[in-house]
Amino acid sequence: MIRRRVELPGGPDRLWTELTDPESVADWMGTTVEWELTPGAPARFTGDDGSRRVGLVEEVRPGERLRFRWWPEDDTGQVSEVTYDLEPHGDGTLLTVTERPTGSDHPAAPAHDAVAWTAWDGRALGLWASARVGAGACA
Amino acid sequence: MRLTPAPGRPDDSVWAALADPTRRRLLDQLSRGGPLSATELAPDYPVTRQAVVKHLAALSGAGLLRSERHGREVRYRVVPERLDAAAGWLAEVGASWDSRLEALRRRLEEPGTR
Numbered sequence: 001m002i003r004r005r006v007e008l009p010g011g012p013d014r015l016w017t018e019l020t021d022p023e024s025v026a027d028w029m030g031t032t033v034e035w036e037l038t039p040g041a042p043a044r045f046t047g048d049d050g051s052r053r054v055g056l057v058e059e060v061r062p063g064e065r066l067r068f069r070w071w072p073e074d075d076t077g078q079v080s081e082v083t084y085d086l087e088p089h090g091d092g093t094l095l096t097v098t099e100r101p102t103g104s105d106h107p108a109a110p111a112h113d114a115v116a117w118t119a120w121d122g123r124a125l126g127l128w129a130s131a132r133v134g135a136g137a138c139a
Numbered sequence: 140m141r142l143t144p145a146p147g148r149p150d151d152s153v154w155a156a157l158a159d160p161t162r163r164r165l166l167d168q169l170s171r172g173g174p175l176s177a178t179e180l181a182p183d184y185p186v187t188r189q190a191v192v193k194h195l196a197a198l199s200g201a202g203l204l205r206s207e208r209h210g211r212e213v214r215y216r217v218v219p220e221r222l223d224a225a226a227g228w229l230a231e232v233g234a235s236w237d238s239r240l241e242a243l244r245r246r247l248e249e250p251g252t253r
Contacts, residue, residue, distance in 0.1 A: 002233045006240050009247050018243065028243040078149060078228055097240065099232050101154045101225075 001100040012063040012086045015093045149224035156201035174214035
C-alpha cells in the first residue's frame with residue numbers, strides 16, 4: 001500500500017475543489033478526468049501520455065474524503081483504490097493519499113483488509129527487490 | 140502448476156498474503172535470516188506456534204516461500220521473484236504520487252490562483 005501525507009496551503013474546501021474539478025486535476029495530475037461525484041458513478045481517466053483508465057467513485061464527503069477505484073481500460077493492470085483524506089491543519093490542510101491494490105478478478109471485489117494494510121508502505125518489499133536488481137526500486 | 144502472473148499485474152494471492160502484518164513480518168525476517176523453521180520463528184511472535192505455521196502455509200501457498208526439509212524440521216526461505224511485480228507496482232505508484240503531489244503543491248502556492 002502506498003500512503004503519502006502532505007500539508008498544503010489553503011483550507012479543505014479549496015483543496016477539495018483542486019482534487020475534484022476536472023480542470024484543476026488535469027493541471028496537477030496530468031490526467032483528464034470525467035466523473036460525477038456520486039458514489040457508484042463511473043469515472044474515466046486519460047493521461048497526458050494517452051494511457052486510459054476507467055474507475056468507480058466510491059465515497060464522497062466534500063471537504064473530508066474522496067475514495068475511488070481505478071484500473072487500466074485494457075484490463076491488464078492492477079485494480080487499486082485511491083483515498084484522499086483531508087483534515088484542517090492550522091491555516092492549511094493535511095492531505096493523506098492512500099492507494100492500495102484490490103482484487104483484480106472483479107473491479108468491484110472488496111479491497112484486501114484495509115486495517116491490516118495501514119501500517120505498511122512497502123518499503124521492505126522495495127528493499128528485497130532492490131537487493132536483487134542492485135538498484136533502488138522503491139523510494 | 141502455478142501460472143506466473145502477467146507482468147505489471149501482481150498476483151492477487153501475493154497481495155492477499157501481504158495484507159497481513161504477521162505475514163509481512165515473517166517475510167521480512169526470512170528475507171534477512173532464512174531459512175528458518177516454524178519452531179525457530181515462533182518465539183519472536185506474539186501468537187502460537189500453530190498460528191505461525193498457518194501463516195507460513197499461506198505464504199507458501201502464494202508462492203512467496205519455499206520449504207526445505209532438514210531432518211525432522213521444515214525450514215522456509217523467501218522466493219524473491221514472486222515479489223517483483225508487487226514491488227514494481229508499489230515503486231511506480233509511489234513515484235507517481237510524489238510527482239503529482241509536488242505539482243499540486245506548486246499549483247496551490249502559486250500567487251493569484253483562484
